[in-house]
Amino acid sequence: MHAALPCSGAARTAVDKPRQNQLRNLVKNGGYALTRGDRMLAAHNLEQPLIPASTAKLVTALAALDSLGPEYRFRTEIYLDEDNNLYLKGYGDPFLVSEEVAGIGEELRTAGVVRINDIYIDDSAYALEAPLDGLDGSGNPYDVGPAALAVNFNSVNLRVAGKGRVESAEEQTPLLPLMVELGRTLPPGRHQFNVTANPAHPILLAGQLFRHSLQQAGIYGEGEIGRRRVPAGASLVLTHRCGRSLVELAQNLLEFSNNFIANQVFLAIGAEKFGYPATWSKGRRAMDEYLGRDPLLAKEIHLEEGSGLSRRNRVTVRAMLRVLELFGNYAGLLPEKHQCLLKSGTMIGVYAFAGYLPCPNGRDRLVIILNQARNRRDQVLAILRDIYDEAADGRP
Numbered sequence: 001m002h003a004a005l006p007c008s009g010a011a012r013t014a015v016d017k018p019r020q021n022q023l024r025n026l027v028k029n030g031g032y033a034l035t036r037g038d039r040m041l042a043a044h045n046l047e048q049p050l051i052p053a054s055t056a057k058l059v060t061a062l063a064a065l066d067s068l069g070p071e072y073r074f075r076t077e078i079y080l081d082e083d084n085n086l087y088l089k090g091y092g093d094p095f096l097v098s099e100e101v102a103g104i105g106e107e108l109r110t111a112g113v114v115r116i117n118d119i120y121i122d123d124s125a126y127a128l129e130a131p132l133d134g135l136d137g138s139g140n141p142y143d144v145g146p147a148a149l150a151v152n153f154n155s156v157n158l159r160v161a162g163k164g165r166v167e168s169a170e171e172q173t174p175l176l177p178l179m180v181e182l183g184r185t186l187p188p189g190r191h192q193f194n195v196t197a198n199p200a201h202p203i204l205l206a207g208q209l210f211r212h213s214l215q216q217a218g219i220y221g222e223g224e225i226g227r228r229r230v231p232a233g234a235s236l237v238l239t240h241r242c243g244r245s246l247v248e249l250a251q252n253l254l255e256f257s258n259n260f261i262a263n264q265v266f267l268a269i270g271a272e273k274f275g276y277p278a279t280w281s282k283g284r285r286a287m288d289e290y291l292g293r294d295p296l297l298a299k300e301i302h303l304e305e306g307s308g309l310s311r312r313n314r315v316t317v318r319a320m321l322r323v324l325e326l327f328g329n330y331a332g333l334l335p336e337k338h339q340c341l342l343k344s345g346t347m348i349g350v351y352a353f354a355g356y357l358p359c360p361n362g363r364d365r366l367v368i369i370l371n372q373a374r375n376r377r378d379q380v381l382a383i384l385r386d387i388y389d390e391a392a393d394g395r396p
Helices: 017-026 053-067 098-110 177-183 200-216 246-255 259-274 280-291 295-300 317-326 328-333 377-392
Strands: 030-036 039-044 075-080 086-090 119-122 155-160 166-168 189-194 225-227 235-241 340-347 350-359 362-370
Touching (some): 017 377, 030 377, 053 259, 053 317, 053 328, 053 350, 075 098, 119 200, 155 177, 166 177, 177 200, 200 225, 246 259, 246 328, 259 280, 280 295, 317 328, 317 350, 317 362, 340 362, 350 377, 362 377
Parallel strands (some): 086 119, 119 225
Antiparallel strands (some): 030 039, 030 362, 075 235, 155 166, 155 189, 340 350, 350 362
């Protein structure tokens, strides 16, 4: 862990005058910081609250790994009633993908299940007060909102071939009736989009994928697919644990900046601490309590949600430096960019980097958060890298 550095709003660094002028021209509204060991090599506007965009995912990942533990696994409970109807109760597993669902079918067959009639989705483990702040409701996969139970990230990946023939674009995912229905109106080519615009479609997608996997496992039957709570008399026949641990999910959400995983994790922090159903208020309360363990983080970080989509999120450069200090043992989860380990953040008017510069005795820290019309993030990074490299060479 790096030693804490003295910080203030004004830079206490020895950046030469030409570079000061360059940085001043590039940074109209924002801040940056660069460390090497115990030295602050460059700093500006350390205490200004700024919109962090997806660099907020570092805070979410840190809080989750500390609060839930690296080996935490999301669960999905599976119940049967006396009429052989199946109930799938989700607790926010963000990685309930086709391969996992196929495995559940095999597990149920091994458990002695031979027939399934109706299939019902129980999403009562979530009781969200409002839609995700910052979600624009588009059909893009990155605009999928949180869900207690979602298969394949509530997205479909299909191909429309000649004469309007619809095919699955994923080897691991079968062609489902919903995919055929959605593909009928699409032009030829490959299409990937989320299905949440129609509230019935996520339920159908999950139910149809489970029905196919059950049949593949030799479990037959027919019936409706719908949304219903587990009845009192139903029996729990299986608790499925996510195939990926939390630390593996954290790597995925940081490498691919996955908003869906980030908010499933954010909500789990609150629900595991204060009880299900998961709510935004429980997630924020748990996050505030976690940040409250460090006076600096408590004062200078506020997250409305865990992905960085909300423009009400606020982080200072100084607080992000502290997050990176605490996150050091997990630095390898970050993707490599510009010869650094960096989490980027990009929204209209928000351009950010936060991460580490590899060095022999550990990883030195870098933060750039710009809240301005023009994206000068890469230029600022290049100047800071020059400053860093000169310090490594022993130059003043």
